Amino acid sequence: MAPKNAFYAQSGGVTAVINASAAGVIETARKHGDRIGKVFAGRNGITGALKEELIDTSHETDDEIRALIHTPGGAFGSCRHKLRNIDENRHEYERLIEVFRAHDIGYFFYNGGGDSQDTAFKVSQMAERMGYPLNCIGIPKTVDNDLPFTDCCPGFGSVAKYVATSTLEASLDIQSMCDTSTKVFILEVMGRHAGWIAAAGGLAGKNPGDAPHIIVFPEHPFEREAFLNKVDQCVKDHGFCVVVASEGAQYEDGRFLAEAGQKDAFGHTQLGGVAPTLANMVKQSLGHKYHWAVADYLQRSARHIASQTDVEQAYAVGEAAVNYALEGRNGIMPIIKRESSDPYRWHISEAPLNEVANQEKKMPIHYTTDEGFGITADCRAYLEPLIQGEAFPPFEKGLPKVAKLENRPVEKKLKADFKL
Amino acid sequence: MAPKNAFYAQSGGVTAVINASAAGVIETARKHGDRIGKVFAGRNGITGALKEELIDTSHETDDEIRALIHTPGGAFGSCRHKLRNIDENRHEYERLIEVFRAHDIGYFFYNGGGDSQDTAFKVSQMAERMGYPLNCIGIPKTVDNDLPFTDCCPGFGSVAKYVATSTLEASLDIQSMCDTSTKVFILEVMGRHAGWIAAAGGLAGKNPGDAPHIIVFPEHPFEREAFLNKVDQCVKDHGFCVVVASEGAQYEDGRFLAEAGQKDAFGHTQLGGVAPTLANMVKQSLGHKYHWAVADYLQRSARHIASQTDVEQAYAVGEAAVNYALEGRNGIMPIIKRESSDPYRWHISEAPLNEVANQEKKMPIHYTTDEGFGITADCRAYLEPLIQGEAFPPFEKGLPKVAKLENRPVEKKLKADFKL
Numbered sequence: 001m002a003p004k005n006a007f008y009a010q011s012g013g014v015t016a017v018i019n020a021s022a023a024g025v026i027e028t029a030r031k032h033g034d035r036i037g038k039v040f041a042g043r044n045g046i047t048g049a050l051k052e053e054l055i056d057t058s059h060e061t062d063d064e065i066r067a068l069i070h071t072p073g074g075a076f077g078s079c080r081h082k083l084r085n086i087d088e089n090r091h092e093y094e095r096l097i098e099v100f101r102a103h104d105i106g107y108f109f110y111n112g113g114g115d116s117q118d119t120a121f122k123v124s125q126m127a128e129r130m131g132y133p134l135n136c137i138g139i140p141k142t143v144d145n146d147l148p149f150t151d152c153c154p155g156f157g158s159v160a161k162y163v164a165t166s167t168l169e170a171s172l173d174i175q176s177m178c179d180t181s182t183k184v185f186i187l188e189v190m191g192r193h194a195g196w197i198a199a200a201g202g203l204a205g206k207n208p209g210d211a212p213h214i215i216v217f218p219e220h221p222f223e224r225e226a227f228l229n230k231v232d233q234c235v236k237d238h239g240f241c242v243v244v245a246s247e248g249a250q251y252e253d254g255r256f257l258a259e260a261g262q263k264d265a266f267g268h269t270q271l272g273g274v275a276p277t278l279a280n281m282v283k284q285s286l287g288h289k290y291h292w293a294v295a296d297y298l299q300r301s302a303r304h305i306a307s308q309t310d311v312e313q314a315y316a317v318g319e320a321a322v323n324y325a326l327e328g329r330n331g332i333m334p335i336i337k338r339e340s341s342d343p344y345r346w347h348i349s350e351a352p353l354n355e356v357a358n359q360e361k362k363m364p365i366h367y368t369t370d371e372g373f374g375i376t377a378d379c380r381a382y383l384e385p386l387i388q389g390e391a392f393p394p395f396e397k398g399l400p401k402v403a404k405l406e407n408r409p410v411e412k413k414l415k416a417d418f419k420l
Numbered sequence: 421m422a423p424k425n426a427f428y429a430q431s432g433g434v435t436a437v438i439n440a441s442a443a444g445v446i447e448t449a450r451k452h453g454d455r456i457g458k459v460f461a462g463r464n465g466i467t468g469a470l471k472e473e474l475i476d477t478s479h480e481t482d483d484e485i486r487a488l489i490h491t492p493g494g495a496f497g498s499c500r501h502k503l504r505n506i507d508e509n510r511h512e513y514e515r516l517i518e519v520f521r522a523h524d525i526g527y528f529f530y531n532g533g534g535d536s537q538d539t540a541f542k543v544s545q546m547a548e549r550m551g552y553p554l555n556c557i558g559i560p561k562t563v564d565n566d567l568p569f570t571d572c573c574p575g576f577g578s579v580a581k582y583v584a585t586s587t588l589e590a591s592l593d594i595q596s597m598c599d600t601s602t603k604v605f606i607l608e609v610m611g612r613h614a615g616w617i618a619a620a621g622g623l624a625g626k627n628p629g630d631a632p633h634i635i636v637f638p639e640h641p642f643e644r645e646a647f648l649n650k651v652d653q654c655v656k657d658h659g660f661c662v663v664v665a666s667e668g669a670q671y672e673d674g675r676f677l678a679e680a681g682q683k684d685a686f687g688h689t690q691l692g693g694v695a696p697t698l699a700n701m702v703k704q705s706l707g708h709k710y711h712w713a714v715a716d717y718l719q720r721s722a723r724h725i726a727s728q729t730d731v732e733q734a735y736a737v738g739e740a741a742v743n744y745a746l747e748g749r750n751g752i753m754p755i756i757k758r759e760s761s762d763p764y765r766w767h768i769s770e771a772p773l774n775e776v777a778n779q780e781k782k783m784p785i786h787y788t789t790d791e792g793f794g795i796t797a798d799c800r801a802y803l804e805p806l807i808q809g810e811a812f813p814p815f816e817k818g819l820p821k822v823a824k825l826e827n828r829p830v831e832k833k834l835k836a837d838f839k840l
Contacts, residue, residue, distance in 0.1 A: 013597070014593055014596050014597060016589075044599040044600065045600075047600065071592070072589045072592050072593060073592030073593045073595060073596045074593075074596030074597070075596070077595075077597075079597070079600040079601070080597070080600045080601050161819075164818070164819055165819060165820060166722070168819055168820065169436075169492045169718070169721040169723055169724065170716075170717045172491070172492050172493030172721060173434055173492060173493045173494075173717045173720065173721040174717065176430070176434050176464075176493045176495070176496075176497050176498050177434060177494070177498055177499070177500070179464040179497060180464065180465075180500045180501055181499070181500050185717060187718075203818070203819065273693075273696060276693060276696070291716050291717055292714065293716035293718050294713050294714045295713060295718070296590075296712060296713035297590045297593045297594065297605060297711055297713060298586050298589070298590055298607075298713050298718075300593065301589040301592060303589055304725055305724055305725070307818065384818065387819070389818070390812070390815055392810070398581060398584070398727065398804065398807035398808045399581075399584055399585060399588055399623065399624065399807070400585060400588065402588075
């Protein structure tokens with residue numbers, strides 16, 4: 001019997017290492033040409049399958065597929081498209097199976113966060129209902145580090161390394177100038193619902209008094225007075241104060257600081273900007289000279305300072321997904337199991353998609369200090385291994401070299417022009 | 421006769437490589453122990469000399485001085501303190517000479533930008549007037565790349581490499597998501613008066629249509645309509661639009677965009693933020709989903725992605741400063757002379773401080789395209805060599821390793837407690 005083809009798609013916010021997972025999938029599939037035919041990638045994620053916009057990765061050279069390991073972003077395009085439940089939205093699931101059948105696809109690999117794992121699970125259910133043989137395997141990915149079961153999420157370790165490194169470097173800058181210039185520096189980082197990324201900033205400081213002096217977590221209701229008092233005390237004690245603030249920082253009542261009334265000249269609310277909001281508080285109440293930075297997408301695409309550990313794990317979950325599929329497994333997701341923190345040892349295990357779907361892993365409360373402005377030794381012990389090792393990309397003419405894929409489309413076989 | 425001591429100070433905004441210049445000064449001085457005694461560093465720049473707060477660098481090991489080459493920030497502290505002209509401010513200059521005499525200082529090395537070179541020149545004048553033998557040598561440093569005579573300024577190449585790399589990486593991120601998510605990304609970079617740093621973002625795109633699609637320069641009066649039309653056209657043509665905006669972007673009438681009326685809930689003007697200002701325009705007029713980032717201090721302290729060329733030049737000007745002083749030279753500054761761009765060849769030359777002082781090198785108008793949103797081939801040919809080579813620092817436990825100096829104070833010899 002001819003080998004079945006595989007479908008691979010990237011979903012949700014991309015990371016510095018999601019393409020390393022893609023390389024893990026494609027390289028492993030190529031090793032098993034006897035059982036896996038071509039790997040088709042969805043152009044812009046699952047919507048590519050729905051629109052029958054498939055990319056034939058078999059045209060890419062082995063070298064370019066290897067180059068995916070050091071290429072940030074999503075090489076085949078990603079999307080934010082959540083399939084609703086099967087009863088409300090049966091036609092989309094049926095369409096997927098129709099497309100898979102038309103292209104003889106027997107393996108479904110979906111690389112994303114919680115929503116994506118939910119989708120992968122529903123697709124596996126639908127395939128069963130329709131009696132279509134399909135091995136559905138989820139592949140974990142998210143800088144938010146909020147997937148359950150897995151010890152960490154591929155993508156997070158590299159953001160953590162970027163944020164810790166940037167905090168360390170900027171702190172040295174402020175420290176040297178604080179006598180006559182900027183005294184307060186605020187770095188805003190990602191993490192809408194959890195403070196994992198902000199916590200990573202804490203790795204920059206090893207000893208008491210080291211910067212960052214304050215971390216603003218979404219997990220702790222923001223108290224203006226406590227924050228300002230701490231800032232002022234830091235400036236008194238150290239001459240300067242470095243703050244790492246999560247974009248998800250919020251007041252007791254749940255209002256995000258980023259939406260707390262910044263208005264432009266036209267009176268429109270200015271969305272985004274925890275950092276400028278905090279900086280304004282400092283200026284108005286304390287009068288200290290401040291600077292602020294918002295890393296935004298720079299942090300999740302910073303492949304140049306990716307964590308080697310993260311790159312290896314991202315590749316490993318892609319490789320494991322294919323191997324699970326070849327074992328005939330279905331409805332599972334490879335996960336990272338930590339064996340020990342020091343020395344750091346881990347291996348790949350698995351979790352059932354139906355339990356992964358739509359569960360959010362919160363940061364343990366004992367990972368933050370009681371006053372709520374710092375990380376604990378437990379948190380440090382958890383985070384430190386994840387930023388170990390450098391995985392510098394090759395450079396060409398002073399800039400990182402990235403994969404240049406052909407992304408050749410697969411000829412459509414279905415007449416119906418599907419509307420999303 | 422016993423060798424004279426040397427005084428070295430860092431001035432103004434620090435960079436990722438100013439400490440490499442310090443290493444150049446100290447290591448070269450140590451090679452000539454027969455003619456240069458100790459190198460005293462000013463704590464927090466020139467104010468350290470005025471307050472007689474000197475650091476005895478002779479206590480630092482050769483290894484730690486070497487480590488300065490990969491340590492961002494200002495290892496001895498910097499300051500923003502401009503000495504006024506001699507007649508208005510004679511007592512400060514006299515105090516400097518008094519401190520130099522008390523500590524047997526015969527060499528004055530001042531590492532900074534235009535204002536600092538002005539100070540170095542005035543100190544050399546004052547020493548002559550007072551008949552105090554002193555070799556005053558300026559050492560160029562500024563991320564703004566606006567010093568005259570020198571082909572480029574140590575510190576700029578590394579910011580340029582950071583901005584070009586970050587623009588490239590973030591562009592791949594946006595591109596992969598633009599079909600269903602963010603369509604416009606705006607990165608704000610430094611450069612209050614000149615667009616050199618913003619121009620460096622242009623290196624991320626090599627072919628027509630590549631990101632960044634728009635660069636907003638301070639040199640070109642900002643026109644809202646032209647900008648928005650270009651953004652919209654980019655989204656139509658490419659599906660997304662990446663903008664690199666200089667913090668110095670301004671309207672025809674000279675108002676900075678960053679101050680164009682962002683107000684907080686209390687009605688206070690929100691300073692800073694060209695990126696959010698532009699993002700708001702896009703949202704209000706075009707409705708595209710946007711993200712924005714402000715690199716701020718991250719860009720000038722990002723030693724982890726420093727340019728090898730920049731590091732070598734920063735070291736070379738420090739080394740040359742000492743060698744000029746040993747030749748008995750006075751009132752000059754080492755500069756970078758470009759011999760050719762491809763292959764890139766350069767050597768150290770010199771410029772007279774009295775001509776360097778307070779001159780600002782503007783970006784040539786033919787470095788930007790006629791519409792004012794991009795860089796020309798000439799600009800690219802100038803910039804490309806400056807970001808060549810990677811100078812990754814050593815890492816320890818996942819983070820860059822930095823020098824840990826003792827910074828031991830020199831015992832004060834003067835009674836008078838000087839008031840700044």
